[in-house]
Amino acid sequence: MIRDALARGQAEAVFPAELPEYEVTIELPRRSEFGDLACNVAFRLAGKLRMPPRKLAELIASRISLEPEGELDRVEAAGGGFLNFLLKKRVWGSVLERIQAERQAYGDSRLGQGRRVIIEFVSANPTGPLHVGHGRGAAVGDSLANLMKVSGFQVWKEYYVNNIGRQINLLGQSVLARFQEKVYPGSGLDKVITGMPAVEFPADGYQGGYILDLAKGLAQQPADFWPSSEKAREEWIRAVGIYAGNRVLEGIKADLEKFGVTFDLWASEQEMYKSGKVDQALADLENRGYLERHEGATWFKSKDTFGEEKDRVLIRSTGEKTYFASDIAYHREKYARGFDQIVNIWGSDHHGYIPRVRAAIQALGYPEEKLRVILIQFVNLLRAGKQVSMSTRSGEFITLADLVAEVGRDAARFFFLFRKADSHLDFDLELAKKQAPENPVFYVQYAYARVSSIREEARRMGITLPVPEWDPDLLTLPEELTLLRQLVWFPNLIRESAQALEPHHLTAYLLELAGNFHRYYHDYRVLPPKRSSEEQGAREGQSSGEGQSSKLKGENQNDREEGNFEPEELKLSQARLALCDSVQVVIRKGLEILGIQVPEKM
């Protein structure tokens, strides 16, 4: 259309016959005064045509022909040279028809075209309960999964369990030492356990109350749990470590379930070893010439080949394989399983680790650009403005379970998704608990509950949805247009957030939508005002029509029934009700993606 206008200008010899290459981009302006769509083509051409952009814009605008049946209402030149387009009102109003028809499917798209994506997240070592930082990763990962699902991706969620290796042994040793110290003496267990080697509590062992609980649990183990007396100390530690790791993992699973987060697979590092996948991966690297042996260890040649700082150890001189070795095998598996996109959500302390993993993926001949890593920055937990310290080792931490118990799952998830994943997050416990407007979670949920309340009241009055016929001219208030525009924007927001892997945009959007709704609600009535009983006339006492429960009888005196409104009044109310209902549908959809529940009443 714009090109037509320019061509017309050329024909009139206002523009030169030879136009330079140019691009026409249309954007949504931030301010409603600037129209519904804006175009900056005049700026792009101004320099080349040696004309002021404003003048150029006016020339173009005057040559644009609008089809009378089209969706555009008018076009004008504005500002320094923008072309602003105004859509006809029915275009905005039609979004309500669409939402009413699609309901919860509004916002779904086929962006992903069924491509398969694996999202690995949380993946905390089973050496202690999840803390709030893991909770943030869980919230981000789970919401991202939802976001991608509605955007047409096939999503697979996975937790990688590091249930073997040094940390697990350390856990085993910590638990066994506590067992010998606090549980075993005088327990009579010497009849069951024979030849237990003495184990001291390691210097860097795990502290915290859960270690003693695990030690107490050991007392319930059957006799065949314990290694035979001639087995080495390491065997005892390993057995206790695996036991403790499994117990901790059960707790982690339970905590995540309470947090509303589930996984399609709990991938086990032990399994990677048992199935020979680690050895296969190493053999693969060997065949491709990326392994090197010196100083008794086996190294991945990442320094000269991939520009890494240094080579990395895969097999220690002791013969033990490093975590990196099994992680290479795990990533190799992800590629081999045929995922189109691989998303890892890691703690920000892993950032130095990413280039190394990418190097290994390239070394194995896989496309590393399929891998995208989201780093989760630390959560700064505040209570009454004071920082709450966290560290797994010292045992002084607030667990995810504690957090959920204190502020609730909904508030916790919302706060975790409030900020960009890679920026530091201040989490104020007092604010999250507050049942007040300054708490964003309640603010959004309340907007939802309010609509339910309106709908309930409407039902009593006999006003129902769907609207029989849509009259776009009924919603003409600026506040209504603001809401309509925001609803139109929603599917776009979902797509963009899914593409960028950034669920936090959704929390901001919902807050804004809730705010616009609250303002609208405050200033205008959705339903017709109640009439006093004198005005109500002869219909009194009659029981109302379908779907009314008997408990409403007492209220009927003040209520009006269907047919008791002016037709225009009824139509306006229905249109506004459709708007509110559509706002609610979108809030529900948004909160669902974030994993937050919607209350019908508050």
Place this chain on the structure above:
RNA sequence: GCCCCUGUAGCUCAGUGGAGAGAGCAAAGGAUUCCUAAUCCUUGGGCCGCAGGUUCGAUUCCUGUCAGGGGCACCA
């Protein structure tokens, strides 16, 4: 030393190659005969860290610089 992230209102943070830069909190004052006052309104408040560059146009992109956080193991 090298690498990554972050510098935007008093605080916590959104945001964008374009049109007086936004929200929440905090401060002060106000608003319910009527669909939930868990709401709403008003008022102040800003060299978008600093300096260059690219551009018709930079808070946004590039370079440098300063400040804060984090990472650089034969740990995971």
